[in-house]
Amino acid sequence: MTPSPLLKIRGLSKHFGAVQALVDVDLDLYSHEVVALVGDNAAGKSTLARVIAGVYEPDAGSIEIDGSPVKYLTAASARSHGIATVFQGLALAENLDVTANIYLGQEVRTHGLLDEDFMESRAREYLRVLNSRIPSPRTPLSDLTAGQRQCVAIARTLVGEPKIIVLDEPTSSLSVVQTAEVLNHVSRLRSLGLGVILIGHALTEMQAVADRIEVLRHGRNNGSFASADTPYQDIIAAVSGASSTRRPRA
Amino acid sequence: MTPARSTFGSQSSLREANGERLLEAIRQFGSITQVELSGATGLSPATVSTIVRQLIAAGRVETRNTIRNGRRAQLVTLAHRSGLLVGLQIGARSLRVAISDTSFEFLDQRELPLPIDHRYDTTLDRAAVLICELTEELGSTLSEILAVGIGLPAPVDPLTQTISVPGILRGWEDVNAAQILRERLGCVTVVDNDANLGALGEMRFGAGRGLKDVVYVRASHTVGAGIVVNGSILHGALGMAGEIGHSLIDPQGPICRCGSRGCLNTKCSADALIESLRHAHAPTTLTDILSLAEAGDPGCQQVLIDAGAAIGGVIANTAVSLSPQAILVGGDLAGVGDLFIDPIREAVRRRVILAHSEDLLIQTAELGSAAELYGALALAADHANVTTSNS
Numbered sequence: 262m263t264p265s266p267l268l269k270i271r272g273l274s275k276h277f278g279a280v281q282a283l284v285d286v287d288l289d290l291y292s293h294e295v296v297a298l299v300g301d302n303a304a305g306k307s308t309l310a311r312v313i314a315g316v317y318e319p320d321a322g323s324i325e326i327d328g329s330p331v332k333y334l335t336a337a338s339a340r341s342h343g344i345a346t347v348f349q350g351l352a353l354a355e356n357l358d359v360t361a362n363i364y365l366g367q368e369v370r371t372h373g374l375l376d377e378d379f380m381e382s383r384a385r386e387y388l389r390v391l392n393s394r395i396p397s398p399r400t401p402l403s404d405l406t407a408g409q410r411q412c413v414a415i416a417r418t419l420v421g422e423p424k425i426i427v428l429d430e431p432t433s434s435l436s437v438v439q440t441a442e443v444l445n446h447v448s449r450l451r452s453l454g455l456g457v458i459l460i461g462h463a464l465t466e467m468q469a470v471a472d473r474i475e476v477l478r479h480g481r482n483n484g485s486f487a488s489a490d491t492p493y494q495d496i497i498a499a500v501s502g503a504s505s506t507r508r509p510r511a
Numbered sequence: 512m513t514p515a516r517s518t519f520g521s522q523s524s525l526r527e528a529n530g531e532r533l534l535e536a537i538r539q540f541g542s543i544t545q546v547e548l549s550g551a552t553g554l555s556p557a558t559v560s561t562i563v564r565q566l567i568a569a570g571r572v573e574t575r576n577t578i579r580n581g582r583r584a585q586l587v588t589l590a591h592r593s594g595l596l597v598g599l600q601i602g603a604r605s606l607r608v609a610i611s612d613t614s615f616e617f618l619d620q621r622e623l624p625l626p627i628d629h630r631y632d633t634t635l636d637r638a639a640v641l642i643c644e645l646t647e648e649l650g651s652t653l654s655e656i657l658a659v660g661i662g663l664p665a666p667v668d669p670l671t672q673t674i675s676v677p678g679i680l681r682g683w684e685d686v687n688a689a690q691i692l693r694e695r696l697g698c699v700t701v702v703d704n705d706a707n708l709g710a711l712g713e714m715r716f717g718a719g720r721g722l723k724d725v726v727y728v729r730a731s732h733t734v735g736a737g738i739v740v741n742g743s744i745l746h747g748a749l750g751m752a753g754e755i756g757h758s759l760i761d762p763q764g765p766i767c768r769c770g771s772r773g774c775l776n777t778k779c780s781a782d783a784l785i786e787s788l789r790h791a792h793a794p795t796t797l798t799d800i801l802s803l804a805e806a807g808d809p810g811c812q813q814v815l816i817d818a819g820a821a822i823g824g825v826i827a828n829t830a831v832s833l834s835p836q837a838i839l840v841g842g843d844l845a846g847v848g849d850l851f852i853d854p855i856r857e858a859v860r861r862r863v864i865l866a867h868s869e870d871l872l873i874q875t876a877e878l879g880s881a882a883e884l885y886g887a888l889a890l891a892a893d894h895a896n897v898t899t900s901n902s
Contacts, residue, residue, distance in 0.1 A: 293799075396540055397550020404546065404584075437640045438648070441623040448624065452802065465633055468626030469604075472795050489627055489785075489795060 265328045266291050267424050267456040268313070268344075273322030275308055282308040284480040286322070290425060290456040295447060297467035297488075298460045300477035300500055306460045309477070310427050313458070314346040315339030327424070345418035346427040351410055353402055353417075360384040360398045363417045387416040390453070391446045408439025415446055426450055427458045432466050444470050464496060476500055529554060530562050530571075537572065537587055541610075541619030542648050544577070544584040563587055575650040588649050589618055595651060596895065597659040598887030599638055600705060601688075603627070603732035603781070604797075606634060608641050609884040610649065613657070613892065615716065619645050620884065631686045639695040656698045660890035661688055662705035662883050664733060666751045672702050675749040678768050679733075701894045705729060706753055707744050708886030709841050709876065710737025715889045717839070717877035724835045726826065727876065728755070729883070730844035730851070732781040732797060734822055737886075738833060756780070758825045775825050779818040787814055797843060804847050812850060819844075819851040823858025830865055841876035841883075848875065 268290040275283040283305045290296055298306050311317045313324075315334040324331050326342045334342070353362045360377075363384045369376045384398040393412045395405065402410065411431055418426055428447070432440045447470045450457050461467050467474065468488050476484040476499040484499035498504040529552070536551045537543055545563060549556045563585075566572040570590055577586040591612035598609040604627065609620040623637060646653055665680040667673070677684045689700040703711075710727035713719040719727070719739065727737040736753040738745040745752045756776040757769050764773025777783055781797040788800065791810040804811035826838060838859065844851050856873050860866045876882045 394540060396536060396543055396547040399550045400547060404544075436644050437623065437637055438621060438644045441621050441641070444624045445622065448798075452798075465626055465629070469624035469629075492628070493626070493630070 264291065266325075267327060269323075269325040269328075270313075271323045271325075273309070273312060273324070274320050275312060275317060276320060281480050283312070283319070286477070286480070286482055288475060288482075290458060292424065292456050293451060293454045294473065295451050295457045295459060295471045297471035297474045298458055298477065299462070299464060299467060299474060299496070300483075303479075304477040304500075305480040306477055307429060308480075310346065310348070310429050310458070310460055313339070313344060313425075313427055314348075315344070340421055340423075343422070343424035344427065345421055345423035345425070346429070347411075347414045347418060347431065348429045349433065351414040353410060353413060355403050356401075358399050358401050359388070359395060359405070359413055359416075362402055362413050363387060363398075363420060365417070367420050383420075384416065387419050388412070390419070391416060391449050393446070394442060406439060408435050408442045411435070411439075411443050412446055415450070423455065425456045425458070427460070429460045430462070431459065432461060432463060440466060464493065464500075468493070468496075478502055526562065526565070529558065530566060533559065533562055533566065533587075534571065534589075537589055538617065541645070542586050542588045542650065544586055545574075546584060548587060573650070577650065586650055589616060591618055591649070591651070591655075594657040594895075595646065595649075595655050596888045596891045597642055597656055598662075598884045598891060599642070599659060599692075600662040600708070600883045600887055601634060601638070602664055602705070606638055606641075607884060608638065608645060609881075609888060610642075610645055611888050615885070615888055615892075618649055621645065628681055631683045631688070635686075635688060635691050635695075639692055642696060653696055653698065656696065657895035658699040658701065658891035659692060659696060660708070660887035660892075660894070661692065661700060661702045662708040662887050663688065663702060664705050664731075664735070666749070666754050667702050667704050667707075668750045669703070669746050675751055676754075676769060678770060681768075699891075699894050701890055703744075703886075703890055704735065704737070704750065704753070705883050706735035707737040707746070708890060709882040710739050710839075710886065711744055711889050712878055712882040712885030712887075713839050713841070713876050714739055714742075716885050717882060718872070718874060719837065719839065722836045724833065725837045725839060726829055726833060726835045727839045727841060727882070728822065728826060728855075729842040730779065730818070730822060730840065731842035733776050734779050734842075736826075736829065738829075739835075740833065755822075755825050755829060758828075760821055760825065775821060778821050784814050784818060801843060801847055804850065815844060815847055815851050816854050819854030820858060823855035826855060827859045827862045827865065830859060830871075831862055836870070837872035837874075839872075839874060839876045841879070843880070845875045846880070 266289040270288040273286040300306050312319050315336040360381045364380045369380050381398050388395055395409050431443050471488045474486045532552045545559050549559045572587050573590050574585050574587050577584050593613040596611050600607045605622050605624050607622045610618045666675040668675045672689045673687050674683055689702045693700040706729040709729050719725045723742045725739040729735050734756040736755045738753045757774045759773050760775050761773035765777045766772055767774035767777045800811045804815050
């Protein structure tokens, strides 16, 4: 009785010259689920995120979104297919406030003029839905902590009403307090029914909110683990190559 | 509008109302700059500045200078000159920290999600860092912390301050959490079982106020009870009093983490509830089951009703042994309300000798999910040797 996946990737490969970034990678993502994509440096995690976001075109493999095959995914078509991505660096404007950043590039206009009231009240709502600790949607971005900025970047993705959100290293260089906030935002996204792909190194944090952990090693799948049933050491073994797992093709 | 006298009256009550709004925003965020207060309440920066000055004069708030992104800002917090108390609740899937002053007014609180079978060294390290960061955010230092009260989801031997029974919290055997945190934070620390702390919280601040004999049930990832006899928490030998999760309910049942067969936890723990729903659909966490039940999913509702009935049976037997004045139900499962509490009431009612007492109170804990944190703060206060005021 499992519903069909929001995202179904099969046999994905991508190389950059002689570098094989991704080799024959499979990935499934269901709604109301957090999948943690883990692996060492250069395992291919960010490359996979960029393929999903439509930034890179794969050399081989298939992508299905909500059951329909998708060819030639671009950044714009990824958005219209309901895929939103937050890369490290966040792409926010320091000189603007929270509301302006949330609506940057997707501003709401009435009769040709910016509808500030509407955007402010929607921004407030997105912050509330994410359980944000930002007191006001008019706070300048420069006054926010790194964790709060991550929240604004996530809220930005909600404007397009996505089904899938990819977060690239959302908790790196955050304090424990800020990490707690961002992990709580990720849980909120899951409760909203979204499918979330979390990319990161900090396995404990990923495991705290992920339902499933997908390990990449040198561009290949090296294990798919249910977060609830898998001991930490098995995942570490897969990341480091101490164990090798081949997943049957579905 | 009406004559001068009423205008004057309405102006001061407006100021009071705005003062309350500011205090509310400060309570919600722990520490907040004046600029943020203006944005959060909608009051002008000038008004915020005036009201903050009044609140300082009234001893309600404190301000200190802080730097936000290279610029100076005024950070406002609730007044806490009398020292800080810290409550730490370590659960199966999260850790929660609350910092209060000696009047038990929460100054700040946070929750950090944790993985299944989280390691004690990583968890205690995170807890220590979290407490340091929150203390700093309040503009205070670790030396202002009077004591830290710690709750663990396992029975704690009050003498050794370690977990009494192996297997319940895997990897935490022989771990002296109090000592580890005492070395990190440099203040008094004390540990107890989380259900005991929930009971303590309810006795001091919740539905147990004024009562002497209470059974507090904590139904979350596992089930436990805090037993209050003649006003004090009953610890028993090795601190195992109240471990009702390991009462026998089915002699043919599965083996529990503790090693016995057919414990209450084998039927009512989060693992058991998730497992029983595995074929129906895939709610994979306790939170999922609770949200689905609240939304009306019949399968999830049924497992909670059955859990209530099983827990109710054990509670009814416990109540027959102890004859409490009240049975208070807390923990995550109590959040769904009557769906879970009614089967407990029913099980108690079926013990006719209990049903005779119409005064026997059976209800959800008044403090809800904060009961354990309040208990941890109370435990800290008791060991800090200060006279605290209950406001």
